[in-house]
Amino acid sequence: MGELATMFAPDRVAVVGATESEGSVGRAITSNLAADFDGEVVPVNPNAEAVLGRQCYEDIGSVPGAVDVAVVVVPASIAVDVVESCGEVGIENVVVITAGFSEAGSDGASRERRLRAVADEYDLNVVGPNSLGIMSTGVDMNATFGPENAQPGPISFMSQSGAFVTAVLDWANDRDVGFKDIVSLGNKAVLDERHFVAEWGDDPETDVILAYLEGIENGGQFIRTAREVTQDTPILMVKSGRTEAGASAAASHTGTMAGSERAYEAGLEQAGVLRVETVQELFDYAGILSGQPLPESDGVAIVTNAGGPGVMTTDAIGDSDLDLASFSNDTIDDLTEALPEGANVYNPIDVIGDADVERFREAIRITLADPNVGAAIVLACPTATLSFDALAEATVELQAEYGTPVAASLMGGDSTREAQATLSEAGVPTYFDPARAVRSLDALREFREIQAREYAEPTEFDVDRERAREVLESAKRRDTNSLGVEAMDLLSAYGIPIPEGEIVDGETEAREAAERIDHGDGVVMKIVSPDILHKSDIGGVEVGVPAEEVADTYEDLVTRARNYQSDATILGVQIQEMLDLDAATETIVGMNRDPQFGPLVLFGLGGIFVEVLEDTTVKVAPVSEPEARAMIDEIESAPLLRGARGREPVDEAGVVETIQRLSQLVTDFPAILELDINPLVATPSGVSAVDVRLTIDQEQL
């Protein structure tokens, strides 16, 4: 069990602010707790002798004996003092219901800072503030002020919205969906999603973790925790504020600035979280993940008495990452023998409209015995010959016998009621719409793949960290935040190949450098100035400059820079070797920082692919070798690197290594806020970072 185990299995819970006053939150919590809790409820209130028949104490300090959890429902002005008292008497777990913290202006925010400090001082587990409370059906504890109590079940659920907890409970009780623990996270001043993910990952009674979140507090730590937990326990998450409109609504609702959706998308994927968008998906997937085993392969068999719905189901499989199973010859033979003429023995199996339960049973049995079948869908329309109830029983029996995951779609209304109950009770999910059955099976498949992941450690390349630091320090000495080609050394310090070149100051130096660097095709010359970000746009780059023109070109470049901005700082002109661009593809490797997830590494093809088609992918750093490799797979234009249209494939390993080395660089130096290698030229024989731009935060140096 995790560190928070006693929070969800306490023997004694104190309610500070307990009262009998009608309509108050303090009464609601006390009475919810008093109703069923297996342990002892201890009211605390200086103005009462007893609350709901229980002896009441003046303050938390005067409660005799150990208290496992204190629920705080006092006014905001004294709430932090109460929490401090809890710490003083050695209570480890505190649930702060009280509102009026960071969600309520600057006074509230400073109150929340103090709460955090107190929690730190006493090493307290604090839920909230501004929380609806917590529940655990393991000890029949309802320490919330909501109107509904949870039924027991294998799902643990956290929510950043208290109202959503209430809504989900009302809905779930109507459908006999049960929970182990529920937490209303409130403002997450101390405990956040990561702590509960870790706790429930250790809880043998939690089969599935559900989360409704509007933000994640510490992306990097969350990823590490979630990766571990999802080796056993699936995490399903609605992360709202996905869209621009939603993010701004979330910001106004919770008062916090959300990170970018791209960062969440990448980070949650890297964390192994199954992200869903709607409440229906959340509970569909929770249901099947807690009720059915994982499929051993992706082939799905459909057994139906109705051709049309069979086609719809097949379409849904086509939309998913599942396949329509190909049956073995034995299966085909057995089905041919078992089914009447006119039946379809190929997938989807059509047992035809006059099938009774026995024919269905035979077909399901033969199907589940086929090793090519990873999962099955039992799909039935109402007919005169079929009893839904009997079909449900047969399905449950066969699923248990073969241990293959099964989902049902009983396409009817009232006539399916009893059958639905039979299936649900046995953990076989059932839906009217067969597309939902397919999507749920697809969630099983996805979790199987998550569970099978082996997360590689990021490679630690041997780099010259001191030289890199010197490049950044020298920018700081010049008091500049933007660096360009003058920072190429930063890349080469981290082993990223750059073209041969040097920065010169003066025509003579330029000529001498060009003589050394020129392979015979001339050289590339670029103006070097922190004030000029788009060098090409002002004519600050010349390509293929022959030896005899180097001096004049030097003058031209400086003149153009002066014409563009007369007081521009000019650090010189870069003389660079010409690359053979015939078989080259321009790529871009970049990075920026997300407030929640930290450094995000970006990869894509250059030019129109990034500017017009926006065909790029990002991952949260540090990026491991398989992750860097996956980034190439993730862009649509990847075939262009891999020999599309008769070209020679580029050095993909070089690209992969550059992504990793960049990841290491930006992880090592938090002072680097943004960095773009654009282009990173990739050829069949290697890669070369032709240009670089970065922004730094001098204070972090």
Added chain:
Amino acid sequence: MGELATMFAPDRVAVVGATESEGSVGRAITSNLAADFDGEVVPVNPNAEAVLGRQCYEDIGSVPGAVDVAVVVVPASIAVDVVESCGEVGIENVVVITAGFSEAGSDGASRERRLRAVADEYDLNVVGPNSLGIMSTGVDMNATFGPENAQPGPISFMSQSGAFVTAVLDWANDRDVGFKDIVSLGNKAVLDERHFVAEWGDDPETDVILAYLEGIENGGQFIRTAREVTQDTPILMVKSGRTEAGASAAASHTGTMAGSERAYEAGLEQAGVLRVETVQELFDYAGILSGQPLPESDGVAIVTNAGGPGVMTTDAIGDSDLDLASFSNDTIDDLTEALPEGANVYNPIDVIGDADVERFREAIRITLADPNVGAAIVLACPTATLSFDALAEATVELQAEYGTPVAASLMGGDSTREAQATLSEAGVPTYFDPARAVRSLDALREFREIQAREYAEPTEFDVDRERAREVLESAKRRDTNSLGVEAMDLLSAYGIPIPEGEIVDGETEAREAAERIDHGDGVVMKIVSPDILHKSDIGGVEVGVPAEEVADTYEDLVTRARNYQSDATILGVQIQEMLDLDAATETIVGMNRDPQFGPLVLFGLGGIFVEVLEDTTVKVAPVSEPEARAMIDEIESAPLLRGARGREPVDEAGVVETIQRLSQLVTDFPAILELDINPLVATPSGVSAVDVRLTIDQEQL
């Protein structure tokens, strides 16, 4: 009313094959009809005196008086004879329940051909064969053998799957969803989707048309009919067999070859059909389209007592084509006055957790009065202060008062039951999941846009049809099905610009032609052979050939062609002017034929865009000017034609006109099976078809 009006409002229905035999289809239909039908049921069966208390006739010919609909449930061997008798006695509408037609091998297929011929001869409206039957609640007619009858309502529904009709009815009755007419289409030997779309478009009692189809019989005609109908009545369609797996399942189920999904996607969009993928969407959208008015604008207001679900709803709006409404200053002022401190007066409006129905009512009223609000979502979580029932009543009242479409999301279970009924009865849709409310409102928006469409007639360009025919005829004379650059004349006959050029035979001719054509940059030379499709691959194209090398190059091209295929037919060498490709973009305009929709015109950018990124779009021809224009908008790489990255925009009008002219060409000549202009070079000053390839069907010439 349409031509099929009497089919759905008959006075007398004969059941040929009526019987009392338990468990038989004949009995099921007769008793379903007998139960409620407003008109008279006439049993026909030579072996019975009476069926279910009604006098039985020996054959359809001996039934006295007029019969409006004959339902045929006799064995397949005599079914067509019975239909013929119906024709002989002047019955106009026949529903063939009998199976054993094209779905059952070649004997069945020939039976179906005969049925079609009989229907033709007597001008019969035939539903089926292999149909579950038809229903119309207008006259309480259930002429099906299914177990369920429909409740009355504003939806008319056709289905290519009989089982799906049964499933939908069972489900719909459970939810009080009602229908006007229902048709099980069966094999669609005579009447198909188009006829019922036309009929229901004319039926004032049908507000929404629903269709489950696995294929469409005549795409072109369907598009014309549907365009007219959807000026008033929405058509919602599940077209199954969307995916490759689904299409092959559909083929094996219905025995018909489906057209390509791309053709369906384009054709149904051009037809104004709202295509949906799941049964849930089908009925969600049918419900809101029949219950709510169309929104006048895209801004949606959210009124909620729960911040978190408000964010989820905003996300769903971000995913849709709707917007979060921006309120007027008056609205903000009014809301500020009406709502307590802590409430959010910006969209989504948060009336906060302690709101009662009066506070909700005020907020909804102020919102609906704002002209920027096109639609509203009332979103509520269970609280101690809110009555869902009262909220439902207030919502219904205010919706009726303001006439703005409203959807509700009551996020609870049992406690929302009564409120759901109140809302549904008034036509206000309600869902647990707010994302469904948003998607349903988005369907309203989409239908508003369909209704507002003005379909342009395709432009009729002045073309030289005879010259084009001559090009095709000459290919036929050579007995060739594949044409290449030798068919450039076909394009110029239809006014599509081609580069200056001619096909020559011999070195001298080549030199002379090059002298005329060369602008100073040399000429392009291409081998012309119906046996060589990929000229570049065998070195069959040379670019920028100067005058002095033309003769040698001629020899080289012919030698390479011979080396590639010694017996290749060589029609000569094309000498073409050099185009200035500096500001040019290569596009591709192509065409193929779909079995259901006929000629499909394709547009995209050439090279990697078509080959690697598959960034193309198609439309069913004939293509009007606005449709051709839309094709450019539909590709992702369109910005490259429009001046992305500092380039000069190309002559978009020239591209648009070429698409239309190609559309006219392939519409005029059904003999053209496939045609690709690749590339169509587009420059700022015009377009030019540099190469062409086509396949023809000689028999159609």
